[in-house]
Amino acid sequence: MRATQPVRLRANGVDYTGEAEPRTTLADFLRRQCGLTGTHVGCEHGVCGTCTLLVDGAAVRSCLLLAVQADGCEVTTIEGLADNSDRANPVLGPVQQAFADAMSFQCGFCTPGIVMSTVAWLDARPEGSDAPTDHEIREFLAGTLCRCTGYTSIVEGVRLAAARYSASEASAAAP
Ligand code: FES
Ligand code: FES
Known part of the structure; x- marks a missing residue:
């Protein structure tokens, strides 16, 4: 066998x-x-x-x-998630960039999983949804553990990513 x-x-x-x-x-x-x-x-x-x-x-x-x-x-x-077509100037994906801008990590060990979960969560939200509340974000994040316990900045990163998703949907829908 x-x-x-x-x-x-x-x-x-x-x-x-x-x-x-x-x-x-x-x-x-x-x-x-x-x-x-x-x-x-x-x-x-x-x-x-x-x-x-x-x-x-x-x-x-x-x-x-x-x-x-x-x-x-x-x-x-x-x-x-990143666009590495120009190796000298890689472009982060929107959720990665939002996490970087909001400093949503400490040691970074949990970060790939939380970013990937956030991508799936935001992709699954119906187009035109209201911005998620912090309560909704925290409820979603309950399925992920960060041992550095930096959840406040992670919530900020998800909130920022959600806002950018909505803005890009709105600009895609604009005539
Ligand atoms: S390593 Fe897979 S859920 Fe923890
Ligand atoms: S940033 Fe260290 S485990 Fe989450």
């Missing part, structure tokens, strides 16, 4: 092929075989949200999803 199985997936627009044991998590596969170390692993049992990324557009805890389950899927990690 084979100890590993082939896994093929597309991450951030690049095709990757590797071998994974049936118990290898998607987080470990991406970090070890694809070199995508921006996805961090904290609790390893689905509680902290640090390992969150997008699989086929949906937020997923990559410590709970097996690599073999992601075979054939489209994955977006924190590395895929």
Whole structure:
């Protein structure tokens, strides 16, 4: 019996092929075989949200999803949010930039997961929604843990990102 199985997936627009044991998590596969170390692993049992990324557009805890389950899927990690087409002048994605502007991190370990969760949350909000209240933001953030406990600045980062999403929707809708 084979100890590993082939896994093929597309991450951030690049095709990757590797071998994974049936118990290898998607987080470990991406970090070890694809070199995508921006996805961090904290609790390893689905509680902290640090390992969150997008699989086929949906937020997923990559410590709970097996690599073999992601075979054939489209994955977006924190590395895929920025525009790196000009290597000398990379442009951060809107949520990344909002977190940078609001200084929404301390050590930064939890940041990739919180940014990816925020991207999924804002993408899922209906176009034209009212700005989320701080209560709504804190309720959404309840699924993510920051051990530096800097939640006030994280709430500010999400609020700023939400405002920029609304502004870009409004300008896209303008005649
Ligand atoms: S490492 Fe996946 S939820 Fe904590
Ligand atoms: S910024 Fe350090 S764990 Fe969140």
